[in-house]
Amino acid sequence: MGLMxxxxxxFKSKVNNVLDRAEDPRxxxxxxxxxxxxxxxxxxxxxxxxxxxKKRLELQMARLQQSVAQQEENARDAVRANRDDLAxxxxxxxxxxxxxxxxxxAQIEDLAxxxxxxxxxxxxxxxxxxxxxTQKEVIKxxxxxxxxxxxxxxxxxxxxxxxxxxxxxxxxxxDKTESLKARAAAIDSxxxxxAFQLDNALPSSGDSIRDELNKLKASSSVSEELAxxxxxxxxxxxxxxxx
Amino acid sequence: xxxxxxxxxxYRVDGETLxxxxxxxDELMEALTLDDAERFxxxxxxxxxxVRSGEALHAEHLTESDLxxxxxxxxxxxxxxxxxxxx
Numbered sequence: 001m002g003l004m005x006x007x008x009x010x011f012k013s014k015v016n017n018v019l020d021r022a023e024d025p026r027x028x029x030x031x032x033x034x035x036x037x038x039x040x041x042x043x044x045x046x047x048x049x050x051x052x053x054k055k056r057l058e059l060q061m062a063r064l065q066q067s068v069a070q071q072e073e074n075a076r077d078a079v080r081a082n083r084d085d086l087a088x089x090x091x092x093x094x095x096x097x098x099x100x101x102x103x104x105x106a107q108i109e110d111l112a113x114x115x116x117x118x119x120x121x122x123x124x125x126x127x128x129x130x131x132x133x134t135q136k137e138v139i140k141x142x143x144x145x146x147x148x149x150x151x152x153x154x155x156x157x158x159x160x161x162x163x164x165x166x167x168x169x170x171x172x173x174x175d176k177t178e179s180l181k182a183r184a185a186a187i188d189s190x191x192x193x194x195a196f197q198l199d200n201a202l203p204s205s206g207d208s209i210r211d212e213l214n215k216l217k218a219s220s221s222v223s224e225e226l227a228x229x230x231x232x233x234x235x236x237x238x239x240x241x242x243x
Numbered sequence: 244x245x246x247x248x249x250x251x252x253x254y255r256v257d258g259e260t261l262x263x264x265x266x267x268x269d270e271l272m273e274a275l276t277l278d279d280a281e282r283f284x285x286x287x288x289x290x291x292x293x294v295r296s297g298e299a300l301h302a303e304h305l306t307e308s309d310l311x312x313x314x315x316x317x318x319x320x321x322x323x324x325x326x327x328x329x330x
Contacts, residue, residue: 001272002265002268002269002271002272003268003271003272003275003313003322004246004264004268004271004290004310004311004312005268005310006272006326007249007310007311007312007313007325008308008309008310008311010325010326011308011311113316117250117314120250121250123302124252124302127302127303128302128303128305130303131302131303131304131305132305135305154305154306154307155305156305157307158304158305158306158307159305161247161307161308161311162305165247165249165250168249168250168325169249169250169314172314172321
């Protein structure tokens with residue numbers, strides 16, 4: 001059996017979980033409709049959660065950008081005071097913060113995609129619920145219980161599938177915002193704790209050789225940035241030579 | 244046949260396309276079993292493209308699907324979770 005057939009099987013079992021069947025098919029229609037309206041509320045809440053998480057990350061990013069500016073300022077002051085050691089330290093922190101900003105940017109984009117996905121699903125579900133409501137009224141008005149049973153079959157399973165789809169999308173969005181929370185807390189402490197460890201600022205690649213090389217690269221890019229900063233400030237790279 | 248792409252919508256595909264989809268679908272299951280994330284992603288996109296070549300159903304259609312494809316950005320881990328923990 002292929003993957004898609006398996007997913008279909010899983011979804012068929014979900015349909016009966018998201019929509020209730022009653023003895024009287026016309027009651028089934030009413031129950032189902034109530035569930036759909038609830039589902040629309042769930043999806044609205046889901047969107048609101050994603051938006052809140054996204055805002056939180058954006059605020060965090062603004063704070064990190066302030067910290068970057070602060071470290072840049074520190075580095076300049078240190079150069080003016082001929083303290084290359086301090087300037088290097090400030091620039092390392094600045095680069096570490098910048099790499100966090102890049103990571104945050106990717107996460108913000110990820111959440112923006114989730115938001116767009118859920119909004120799109122919400123609009124489609126709204127249309128479907130409206131179509132179901134119309135069919136429900138027609139079936140209730142025109143058919144006996146036995147006939148209605150047959151008539152609602154397709155609409156029922158079709159819509160159940162849509163609702164299971166929305167449930168899964170909501171679950172995925174929720175998993176993503178959850179996993180971001182832990183990371184966000186770690187970044188907060190990075191931005192707030194002035195004595196943070198530079199070793200922890202570079203994310204581990206899981207490969208110790210790669211990690212060492214990354215550190216080396218980071219330290220040489222700090223030296224480059226320091227040289228650039230000095231040139232910008234009209235100092236040559238030889239400390240103590242500018243008096 | 245009606246094929247649904249999760250978090251996207253439903254499409255009506257013809258028999259020939261369906262055959263092609265089914266062949267890739269078996270490979271998709273194999274990639275999942277072999278834990279081959281890169282191949283899984285690639286196949287998922289290929290199948291999605293094939294499905295999209297069919298006729299898109301309007302949102303007001305309430306029809307059951309014959310086959311369901313996970314959202315094209317589903318990761319291998321998410322797919323495993325779907326099978327492992329279907330509730």
